[in-house]
Amino acid sequence: MAAVPTDNGNGQATGKVTPPRGYSDADMARRVAWLAEQTGHQLPDFALEEPATFKGLTENQLGYLGLPMSIAGPLRIDGSYAKGDFFVPLCTLEGTLSLSMTRGFYLTYLAGGITSRHIKQQLSRSPVFIFETLEEAYNFLPWVDAHYEQIKAAAESTTSHGKLLRMEKHPIHNRVLMEFNYDTAEAAGQNMVTMASDAACRWIIDNFKTSRPFRYLVESNFCCDKNPAHKTIMHGRGHHVICSFKVPERLLRKLLRVSVDDIVRCITDKHLGSQMAGVVGLNLHTSNALAALYLALGQDVACVAENCVGIATYERQGDSLYATLSMPSITVGTIGGATRLKQQRSNLELLNCTGDKSSRKLAEIICASALALEISLAGAIVSNEFALAHAKFGR
């Protein structure tokens, strides 16, 4: 797919490419029909799941909470795995978020869509081995390397899908922090990598001979599961995806009422604020996009804390704006966990995120959605400021 603007030259698409609006029951019904028309996807009737359905997902259930589900789309992507137009389900109680994402989708659609590249997928666990002395920790290092195959076999004995890809060793003090990196296929895989790593650790503790007792913790927090961390920016965890789009100034002005320079200038100022504050990641609010999609798609919403560390940039390229969002950590899957629940599964099906490589496809859709929401907010912040500055100095 070439990144060719698909607007009619006036910043408008030819067909109907945003959902019908409105808050009445009839409006909602029109949207359901519109979605079916666009995608052939028939939304299942809403019905509460039986308590027994939640076994393994929650305990001590007392009742239910009903959340509204919204729709935004089409989102056009030319990615490594996600290719075509997608209608994205959202679950949010943050006013304007659905509209803002819709606006971002529309802008990037007219600009020819979002390009996406899936860099890698690796989920890690990071045990720590604690020795009495530095010397023992030091001697442990070559031993571990020499027994990689056995350790790998122990880890993989616990899982039919997970593969151990790599094992890192970080000696510190009289300890060795390890990081086991796995391919978790279509699963998000947090439990899979815990069990596999624990089996690996048990094999190690049974086989490494040392004169004095040593111990381990199966998780040292070095992998940063559900925690925001600088390491994640550098090393990634889960899916690592980068998205970009290029939009002509004409469209930017029409749809967001801002110029290329406005946006470039804005991100400079926002990044300065982030840097002064020591924010991990450099983006406006990917946490909003992540939370809304994760809820709708059966992902673990607490992972937003870990996954929100993306870096966005905007640069001028000729008469266009070139925007990117690099997300090194998207810990999602299309099997396991809450993805089995009826509505969540239906939403994954709406995105055709089932089967082989579907977790990679899902990660690309999530990153592209976050990028679209970023540019929409950037436009909103800038246009406000631009209007004011104009009022004062343009008279």
Next chain:
Amino acid sequence: MAAVPTDNGNGQATGKVTPPRGYSDADMARRVAWLAEQTGHQLPDFALEEPATFKGLTENQLGYLGLPMSIAGPLRIDGSYAKGDFFVPLCTLEGTLSLSMTRGFYLTYLAGGITSRHIKQQLSRSPVFIFETLEEAYNFLPWVDAHYEQIKAAAESTTSHGKLLRMEKHPIHNRVLMEFNYDTAEAAGQNMVTMASDAACRWIIDNFKTSRPFRYLVESNFCCDKNPAHKTIMHGRGHHVICSFKVPERLLRKLLRVSVDDIVRCITDKHLGSQMAGVVGLNLHTSNALAALYLALGQDVACVAENCVGIATYERQGDSLYATLSMPSITVGTIGGATRLKQQRSNLELLNCTGDKSSRKLAEIICASALALEISLAGAIVSNEFALAHAKFGR
């Protein structure tokens, strides 16, 4: 309330202080009855909200998502605002989370409860003013101070509840990052502080005389709204709460099967992992507790990204473990946003979090819940390792 252990000496409470278990409809009904008995709170029947109800909270609604709501409790707190026993509603799809929090509640209950102190409540916005030269930015600094009262009046003209408490100035390059700190009373207040700060900025831009145009962005990201940041650890945002409890080794061993030294040692290792990875905050998974409570209580779940930066410690005090969790940023409220929805409101009522100072009370309950979940996970990680080490070296 004195922090006196309330167990019978065998690590058991006299009455029934954990919810009945099970996954059947009947089990759920028994829990509803148990809760009513404990608290007098009658859970409302579940019924979907009309689409029009979500106006201001979501757009382009397409349908609904039904999530299970769980219960944990009692959580005993002796806090600045929260005092007594609380039954905490959770909304999670993370298996074992409800049980683990229940275990943490039970442990701290038997230990005499959790002590909480509410340090402060301040929500900020951080505009940036951008000048052409350093000299102009420098001259701006005293002018702003000299006009604090007018700026405050402009800000407060937009809100009936919000009060401007403080205004900070951070000069950098030819810019001045500002931070407006507000008391937002019972509201989380993110929109309130945006509107107030924008009014303040407009007043400034209309009144500061300079020979050349300057501009502003109402939000520079320096306040770190919905972003994880080092600044938040130091300065806080929203409610700043610290919780602690002290538990005798006897109870720890009985309920978590670990010793005081095990836990102290564990946190040392976990903090080392976090530090090596550059995690912002030092905790195991407060993001899990925050996400589960925020969903159930009508809070913005994307704020988990900002609020997850708490610091936990465990130290030995005589024969006891002294545990603390400092959470500098809990951006919650009891009015506004999704707190008006039926089930969310019912859950706030279950916690008696309505009326004056109820947002402070809510923040203390959240911090105490997170601390209880932390100790439970710490115990789980350690007891696994301890058992293994024992098997190998204790023969």
Next chain:
Amino acid sequence: MAAVPTDNGNGQATGKVTPPRGYSDADMARRVAWLAEQTGHQLPDFALEEPATFKGLTENQLGYLGLPMSIAGPLRIDGSYAKGDFFVPLCTLEGTLSLSMTRGFYLTYLAGGITSRHIKQQLSRSPVFIFETLEEAYNFLPWVDAHYEQIKAAAESTTSHGKLLRMEKHPIHNRVLMEFNYDTAEAAGQNMVTMASDAACRWIIDNFKTSRPFRYLVESNFCCDKNPAHKTIMHGRGHHVICSFKVPERLLRKLLRVSVDDIVRCITDKHLGSQMAGVVGLNLHTSNALAALYLALGQDVACVAENCVGIATYERQGDSLYATLSMPSITVGTIGGATRLKQQRSNLELLNCTGDKSSRKLAEIICASALALEISLAGAIVSNEFALAHAKFGR
């Protein structure tokens, strides 16, 4: 002083504004004469200090180390305290550093000089008070505020020059981190603030009544003395100075063989590298400038670790480059420590950095020197890359 370019239109100054070059004894003599001509400053003959002179500065002296002292200048500054042309002594063994700084001085001289603003001067110490419980720490907070005057009196009883400006309190767990901020006048003041803060702590520990023992450390590392820290970027320590200059593209191309866009683009890429790596501060190598000036001027070179966290930016303004360097932490003085030694004192005199407000003047000269070195290196990196790209694509 207006920032008017002072070149002859061909990117050359009218007079001789860089030092004579060369490595022979005669070359060195010519530089000494040139300096005397420019400034009237007669360099003292080199002679070793007697061991007794170093009392208080070093112990167990075994001999001497002779380092070369270089000169760069004139550096033209229009600052809050530094005004005019300065000839800057350097002590470095890093090849090209002196030449590169000379080039930066020459560029900014022709561009009309560097503008400097002294934001503030505050040196801090940060004791921590450790209580048994959270409640005691919490109760300590209002007590400290209520006794500020007595605490201030205790602190200031130890010093004739230092003034306590502010006292901050950061409660965490069962502890309170405090930060005492002082005006240290012309001294760098690290020892001054230690003694004053220790006296303040002793007063507190003698007067705060609590039922159980508590303790303190006079330094918790929260002030970040001699450590690189994110906090320093936000809060500063020592002198906080910002410098800027504006140079027409014509001069940039003539002297550095780069364009405005080259430099702007370069800093974007460098900052990206820094952010990905989690560098504290965003600059190329202020550590080089700081080390060379600190050695020559009797400052503590270990402070480079703390002071190197400045942030540089480059932006296009019309046909010019606008460059800034914000240094929030320059912990220098003109009295005390090694400033009393003969050569170091002579070097301070060369800069007219003696007497009232001379430490502020010195801090501005240091920041301006660092900025000049930054732009020179940026030009070097970019021109290399530019030449290569041109060779490949410009054929």
Next chain:
Amino acid sequence: MAAVPTDNGNGQATGKVTPPRGYSDADMARRVAWLAEQTGHQLPDFALEEPATFKGLTENQLGYLGLPMSIAGPLRIDGSYAKGDFFVPLCTLEGTLSLSMTRGFYLTYLAGGITSRHIKQQLSRSPVFIFETLEEAYNFLPWVDAHYEQIKAAAESTTSHGKLLRMEKHPIHNRVLMEFNYDTAEAAGQNMVTMASDAACRWIIDNFKTSRPFRYLVESNFCCDKNPAHKTIMHGRGHHVICSFKVPERLLRKLLRVSVDDIVRCITDKHLGSQMAGVVGLNLHTSNALAALYLALGQDVACVAENCVGIATYERQGDSLYATLSMPSITVGTIGGATRLKQQRSNLELLNCTGDKSSRKLAEIICASALALEISLAGAIVSNEFALAHAKFGR
């Protein structure tokens, strides 16, 4: 070497293992004689180097600066490369530093010495390649891997000693940050890796075929040369060394007047202060040790900014204190740069740091010296506090 305490049971060594004290010429002469007696090393007479000697190290020399050189020792090390007793030359103007390091050496000597392990030695440069689009950057990734041997050959063509060990690729936006890691043998190697990496980049830019121009910067700052960075904690740069020692409580009390628990407690509080402030690294003042040794040994003192990020820990082991210092970045060498100067070379010879693997030996001596200085300061801070608390509560 076994870590067996070598004291006489009263916390005293049998022989004379600290330098004679005093500030007179005669005292200095006695130290020179003592050193010759201990080591056979005859200090060369001090004489200024000719200006021409400094060619390549400094330009525009104007004169000289004379600094005092001190001695501390013996420092007993059982390391990977450093084995035996060392007498360490220092160059500092920080009062008490020499004495404090001497005290640390004495304590660890009596405790049986410091154990050291050299983890790795790798110096990196990190170019960035900038493409027009994400797609081009993505396509660059496998191409680079496929041409590793040619790139390695290009890099190594510029150096007779340097070897390219590894090449990392970090895609971000439409760019690829690379990191070339080299073995630099006995050289610190900053210039070596610049030239090698530039040659590698030129080969790449000449050989990678793409439809549109791309560019590179030979250094993106991602390697963090002379900048303090979180990445360095995780990945290291230069020599990575870990040191430890174990000291019985009896000796601690005798020499530092503190208990094991005092020290352990102290480091907890200091680390808390560092964490709250966002310090990179967790130590008290390794910058002080680094600056003093680097000056005396011909190393680049600006590197202190990069190398100061070590992490120290103290833990109780039975009746002893087990202390460690992990320094992931010590960018030193024994050939090249200022190591050729007369006094600096003499100091390297005093440490027997010449010839094969001498840079590794030097790095271990530096880390061990820093650890000894850390424990001495920790003792000083704690004993002050302990005395006060005792005065108040021990009556």
